[in-house]
Amino acid sequence: MPRQRTGDTRARIQQVALELFTEQGLQQTSLRDIADRLGVTKPALYYHFASREDLLNSLVQPMIEDFEAYAAEQQEAAPVETRELLGSYFDLAYKHRILIQLAIRDLSVLQELKLAIRFIEWRQQLTELLIGTSPSLSDQVRAMVAIGGLSDCAVMIDHVPVTELRTAAVDAAYDSLGRS
Template identity: 65%
Template sequence: MPRARSADTRERIQQAALDLFSAKGVQHTSLKDIADRLGMTKPALYYHFSSRDDLVSSLAKPLIDDFDAYVGAMEADPPADRRELLGSFFDVTYRHRGLLLLAIRDLSVLQEMHLTDHVAGWRRRIVALLIGESPALADQVRGMVAIGGLSDCAVAFEGVDVDELRAAAVDAAYDTLRSE
């Protein structure tokens, strides 16, 4: 039973950190700010996270693990239909929209959470699945625009029905991939 309470506290710390990072920026949020938000002492917070970097990394880890697994699964068994791939990419992006929105608002988050290379790699690999081997530059650009726009839509539209947003974003990304 204590383990569950510890996990709950850890999740509360992560949520408070994410809220404060969104409001103040990662660079301007201290562990003391996070502890104060939760009504706990800084040493109590250190029980769960050894450092601010450890806390920041813990926020990025689920996103990294999820995207790594997703891209690996798509490469191992690519869907036959581009729309299906675009839809599943939207879904995995939408699951992590809070953290990705933070990264868009505060670009230092990409560096702080060591996400820059990961994101670029995932996008390259998904684009390769969408457009195939040795594509023309115009097709590569269409692929990047499709994936980048799809990602942006997944995080930028707050308060919109997710199914409606998904359909519109996938349609737009799919249309972008079509060459004249």
């Protein structure tokens, strides 16, 4: 039987860890739990990840990089058509929905990785692109409802096809901005 490549093993560890973090919560999942589910020893995990925190960071870092790159790209491309901006934001949130769900369900993830601060910053950048730098209170509220509702739909609704969900969520977000 061919020996597994290190990258494959690392990816399997990440997949099982994400499953267990989602099922049990971050604080309730130990490296022993992950090793047991994989059928390997705990030292075998340490070969790939120095700690549970290192493993969690490896899961979340690609999402952080994607959101950072997205925010920078949108600012550089400004002005961006509103529906296009809302649609691309939906796509990004949907892509990382499992990790975002984990962070929402287990607030320790938000705190441990300082994700709450990052999400607030990303949303503020998008809000500014949607409504400018000196919006009225009404526009601020509409933009918050649009972005927050859009991402909540992308992350929390999973019983409809993604294309149908995307259309409904982008339409609702656009409508909430009060644009004609």
